[in-house]
Amino acid sequence: MKKLSLILSLLFLSIGLLGCQQSGKEEELNNEISKNITNATTQNMPKDMPSDFDFSIQFGVQKKNEINTFEGTVTKDLIADGTATTELILTEEEMRDIYEKMQEINIAETKEFTPEPINGTVCMQQPYGEDEWKIIINGETLTHLISGEYCEPTNDAKQLIELRNYVFNIIKSKDEYKSLPESDGGYQ
Numbered sequence: 001m002k003k004l005s006l007i008l009s010l011l012f013l014s015i016g017l018l019g020c021q022q023s024g025k026e027e028e029l030n031n032e033i034s035k036n037i038t039n040a041t042t043q044n045m046p047k048d049m050p051s052d053f054d055f056s057i058q059f060g061v062q063k064k065n066e067i068n069t070f071e072g073t074v075t076k077d078l079i080a081d082g083t084a085t086t087e088l089i090l091t092e093e094e095m096r097d098i099y100e101k102m103q104e105i106n107i108a109e110t111k112e113f114t115p116e117p118i119n120g121t122v123c124m125q126q127p128y129g130e131d132e133w134k135i136i137i138n139g140e141t142l143t144h145l146i147s148g149e150y151c152e153p154t155n156d157a158k159q160l161i162e163l164r165n166y167v168f169n170i171i172k173s174k175d176e177y178k179s180l181p182e183s184d185g186g187y188q
Contacts, residue, residue, distance in 0.1 A: 045102070045103050045106065045107070045108045045137060046137070046138060047103075049095065049096050049099040050137055050138045052136055052137070052138065052139060053095065053099055053135075053136065053137055054069045054070045054135075054136050055067075055069055055070075055098075055133065055134060055135040055136070056068040056069065056070055056133070056134045057131060057132070057133055057164055057167065058130075058131070058132045059129060059130065059131045059132070059164055059168075060077050060129050060130075061077075061127050061128070061129050061187040062077065062187075063129075063130050063131075063132055064077035064083050065077045067088075067167055067168065067171055069089075069090060069095070070136075072087055072088065072089045073085050073086065073087055073088060074086060074088040074171055074176070074177055074180075076177070076180045076181075076183070077183060078181055078182075078183050078184060079183045079184055079185040079186060079187065080184040080185035081181065081183075081184045081185075084180045084181055086176045086177070086179065086180060087176065088171065088174055088176040088177060090170065094170055098163075098166070098167055098170075101163055101166055102135070102163065105159040105160070105163065107133075107135060107142060107144070107160075107163075108137065108140075108142055111144060111156035111157075111160070112154050112156050113144070113145070113146050113147065113153075113154055113156055113157045114150070114154070115150050115152055115153065115154050122150060123150065123151035123152060124149050124150065124151065125148075125149060125150075125151050126149070127187045127188060128147065128148040128149040129148040130145065130146060130147050130148060131144075131145070131146040131148075131160060131161065131164055132144070132145050132146075133145075133146075133160065133164075144160060146160055146161065
């Protein structure tokens with residue numbers, strides 16, 4: 001009887017160890033799958049800028065500012081005086097530089113724009129701006145919406161805001177943008 005009990009104990013111990021080894025292998029497999037999914041997402045952005053690459057960014061308190069490479073226009077929020085739109089075409093080199101910046105932050109990847117609550121709350125502010133991105137890469141449309149309502153934006157939100165600022169600085173340096181009227185008023 002003691003031998004049977006010993007044999008059963010060894011059998012259960014062996015099964016338990018085998019199960020642990022298997023779950024370790026399963027964990028390795030899950031990590032590999034996760035890595036492959038991440039790489040597949042990263043690979044959604046071709047190394048070279050595709051010929052159909054275009055984007056639009058609507059931003060500001062009421063998203064009335066817009067940079068739109070689909071239509072070759074820029075719209076400025078004049079606040080009390082409405083908006084003003086002008087034709088503005090980015091050069092091939094500027095588009096390539098912007099595409100490279102998008103690659104650096106892997107804009108095709110799923111992003112997290114809502115911060116985690118601290119002590120059960122998230123700091124909110126008003127008025128706040130929003131950024132709405134629409135990007136075409138190889139026939140696929142990517143969209144991102146960032147709310148400036150949060151006092152502490154996520155790292156993903158910060159990256160897209162920095163990208164928007166980079167693009168907007170290019171736009172602000174152009175004579176077409178400089179010729180637009182000044183904004184009148186402000187948002188409360």
